[in-house]
Amino acid sequence: MKYIIALDQGTTSTRAIIFNGNGGIASSASREFRQIYPKAGWVEHDAEEIFVSAAGVIKEALLKADIKAADVAAMGITNQRETTIVWNRFTGEPVCNAIVWQCRRTAQFCEGIKNKGLAPLIEQKTGLLIDPYFSATKLKWIADNVSGAAEGLQNGGLLFGTVDTYLLWKFTGGKVYATDYTNASRTMLFDIHNLCWDKELLSVFGIPSGISLPEVKPSGAFYGKTDKDIFGCEIPICGIAGDQQSALFGQLCIKEGDVKNTYGTGCFLLMNAGKKPCAGGNGLITTLCAGIDDKPQYALEGSVFIGGAVVQWLRDGLGFIQTAAESEALALTVKDSGGVYVVPAFTGLGAPYWDADARGTVTGITRGTTRAHIVRAALEGIAYQVNDVLRAMETAAGVKVSRLAVDGGASANNFLMAFQADISRCEVARPEVAESTAKGAAYLAGLACGLWSMQDLMGFSCATRTFSPNMKDDERAALLSGWHNAVNRTLSK
Secondary structure, three states: OOEEEEEEEOOOEEEEEEEOOOOOEEEEEEEEOOOEOOOOOOOEEOHHHHHHHHHHHHHHHHHHHOOOHHHEEEEEEEEOOOOEEEEEOOOOOEOOOEEOOOOOOOHHHHHHHHHOOOHHHHHHHHOOOOOOOOHHHHHHHHHHHOOOHHHHHHHOOEEEEEHHHHHHHHHOOOOOOEEEHHHHOOOOOEEOOOOEEOHHHHHHOOOOOOOOOOEEEOOEEEEEEOOHHHHOOOOEEEEEEEHHHHHHHHOOOOOOOOEEEEEOOOEEEEEEEEOOOOOOEOOEEEEEOOOOOOOOOEEEEEEEOOOOHHHHHHHHHOOOOOOOOHHHHHHOOOOOOOOOEEEOOEOEEOOOOOEOOOOOEEEOOOOOOOHHHHHHHHHHHHHHHHHHHHHHHHHHHOOOOOEEEEEOHHHHOHHHHHHHHHHHOOEEEEEOOOOHHHHHHHHHHHHHOOOOOHHHHHHHOOEEEEEOOOOOHHHHHHHHHHHHHHHHHHOOO
16 A cells, blocks of 8 residues: 655644545554744744754654555645745755744834735735745845845855755755745735745845745646655655645635635635636735646635634633533533623734734623633634634625534534634534644645546545534524624724
8 A cells, every 4th residue: 555644744743644545544643843033023933943844743653554665656735834944955954044934023114015006916926925934034034134145145055945844855955946836825925826936025035136036836836856865765746835734735726706715723725716816805815726736726824813822811811611522511501692792902912803903802791690601601702703714705705614624623613613603603524634734734635646546535434424504594693793892992993
């Protein structure tokens, strides 16, 4: 039997999952790595440490499954997006720590770009809102603040890439310098309409004009082979995708209007928008989907800043629960939230409000309010936020969402999933294997190397549980009215 390795390089840990020829999981391994915080609001990673963790978990997963590298048909890579690395073309040594997508050090520079009236141009070309989140301003910061970086980028002695590009370069022994459409579309330097790096954008951000930029390929494609010294033989690398687009593909949301939501620390919703880009608005951005096509589909993306993190707050901040799993049982001890709403705007509100200065509120508290009411309201607050993004996506894309594919840690909460179905008036489908991000990378690699067909993938992907809406329309309308009233009290303006 041949196997597929999915390397899932996340923000706090790196995991390798080995899938067998039938799409099942043969083994997995995970390793955390350091989070570096040099200043308030700054977040960095050691890129070399990331690579060591990546090679290490793959070797560990192979050992656990008693599989030889020669038994692997291909490897797919999925990665934290936007995180920016610059390294020496000849030695492979990074010039500084990787600047992580969460890092806010370029916020002032972003404001300067906005004040120049350049936001419409950038959004038209890239589909993105100007924000430190994306790679362009991180690269500009490195060029301006690391000794010799600007000169090295200009003369080609230094290379720029997101995490996928750096790992690909390292795994292939410096032979392959490439990325895929999904990761390129998150740099704010890539024209998502003409599918190319854009010289005007380089100029806008003041990035050296002579910079070398990675070749951009479909997410499912042959990229190269790992150096035989790493795993004992060469392994074809046949898939690359940013984590959220990988999850969209892993959920097989390949038709226009298909939507997935990942319930993590925050919530990331992506809707397949088809072959034509549609303008976002309301804090939504336009990005590219993962696929095996030279002309990828487009996606709408909306972010909820605080999702599962509100459950951590209930546990660690308030001490209302001992474990995250307890939230479900406690929420079910009351028939409703008793009129309580929790708007978890701990770090502002994402789409569709996009209010960075909003702060969390709890409304509707009475003398009869108990911790169970607050716990239930906090879980409902996650679902309300997701529903707000779904409604904004429906408006932008002109489609009605009838099914929401879900994954991520909080999707295991049956109460939350049932309430999501009720408040969003759509089916919520939770797959048997919730590792959608890794599945996406594996599926892309399996397709590209010829091990699997789309028909095979459809056979692998079966939802184990579907939650259907049962709430009456008048009850739903009343709850949503109360929620939007609570949000209005939360907004900074």
